[in-house]
Amino acid sequence: MVSKLMTRGFLALAAMGGLQSPVLAGGIERGGYNIDLLFDPSQFAVESTATFVMPQRKLKNTVDTPGLDGSLNALGYSSSAEDTEDYWSPRIGVKAGHEGFDCMFDYSQPYGAHSNPGANWAGANQNVETKINSDNYALTCSYRFDAGPGQLRVIGGGNYLQMDGFKKQLLVAPEAFAPFPASGIGRLDLEGDGWGWRAGVAYEIPEYGFRASLVYYSEVKLKDITGTVDLTQIPAFVPLPSPLVPGTVIPVAGTAEMPDAVELKVQSGIAPDWLAFGSVKWTDWSELQRITFYNSGNAITSLDLGYRDGWTVTGGLGHKFNDQWSGAVSVTWDRGTSQGLSTLTDTWLFGAGVSYSPNKNVEIRLGGVIGIMMGGESGTVSIDGAPAGDEASYEFDDDLVAALSTSLKLKF
DSSP: OOOSOSSTTTTHHHHHHHHHGGGSOSTTBSSOOOOGGGGOOSSEEEEEEEEEEEEOOEEEEEEEOOBTTBOTTTTTOBSOEEOBOOEEEEEEEEEEEETTEEEEEEEEOOBOEEEOOOSSBTTTTTOSEEEEEEEEEEEEEEEEEEETTEEEEEEEEEEEEEEEEEEEEESSOGGGGTTSSOOOEEEEEEEEEEEEEEEEEEEEEGGGTEEEEEEEEOOEEEEEEEEEEEOTTSOTTSOOOTTOOTTOEEEEEEEEEEOOEEEEEEEEEEETTEEEEEEEEEEOGGGOSEEEEEETTEEEEEEEOOOOOEEEEEEEEEEEOSSSEEEEEEEEEEOOOOSSSSSOOOEEEEEEEEEEEEETTEEEEEEEEEEEEOOEEEOOEEETTEEESTTEEEEEOOEEEEEEEEEEEEEO
16 A cells, blocks of 8 residues: 655655646746645645746748838848747745635746747748736635545635737838838737636545646636837838828727636555656637737737647656655646647657755755757638738747746745
8 A cells, every 4th residue: 555655755746747847838828827836735835936948949941921122031131030038937826724724825927928030030020029928816725625535625716817018020121211210110019917717626635645636727808908009110101001100109909818728637646655647738729819909990900829729738757765855757748839820839848856855844846847849830821711920931940948947835
């Protein structure tokens, strides 16, 4: 019989997998949502996690679609570019429990993106730089009670999500109006917020290190996304398609919904001091197709995404070496959300981590990940019967992604 597996140090094993899986996921997911701290058996716990991610996506063989300013390829713009930027993914949580009730408050940045190929590549008429930021504040509570050999836990809570970002795009090559001092770049700035909720159940048998949880995370409706389209870098005499007016800043507004998700997590002791863990997550990214922004009823611009649903599958093993040291390894497959537009292809991640507990009140975790982002191509697709991605086409090979993560937990 596997017994007394949930001792100090061993609790960290499944959590080690949590350090590795959110490195890079489909759509614009980064850290995602995570309620693992809720299951900590301590009466009070504080946890802080920081992950530094280093994707290395490179674009090549770029061919632009000639416009009023001619072909960027013919003007000597580069056919290759470095697309991605490194980023941090932080999380901090506080959990308190008493007589079967547990509540957790956490701050995280579940979504984000930063693509920065620059203004000197042949696809600049599609993207010069795009950046998305998020801040999420969540309260999740649960009640657990005896059921058979273990305990059944009912979970519920809510979250408030703030998002902002910008996109820069080359509308007219500056060579077309030289020597006038303007870049020819238009900029879209946006911000919005909304509320969501989560609900789920979990079943735990501490004696065997067993826990299974199923949690649903609702969509977050960003009903009032507001911002501006800045065209001040376009000289007034340059013709732009109506209703764009060069040399002006146009207020815009729109709506969008961040997708709902369902996640199943399972862990179990399989031998003395050994634990197996895994998870399957589905995210409804296909609801993000084309997000249009308006001014006085006129469509000014849009964000063309064309995503499909995302699936993320993780499996791993953990081992407790002694009361101070534990370790874990994992492998994650994430199905890319791209359907021929953008670079969001399948990703394979291989992670390893260690946990050190100098005493019963402190736990330190360190993790590392190496992964492969599969290659592909991006070009013109159809979204809602209209073309998207027709400004340029490009290719990309299999590329590497790496990440380092550290976590500190204090519990009493």
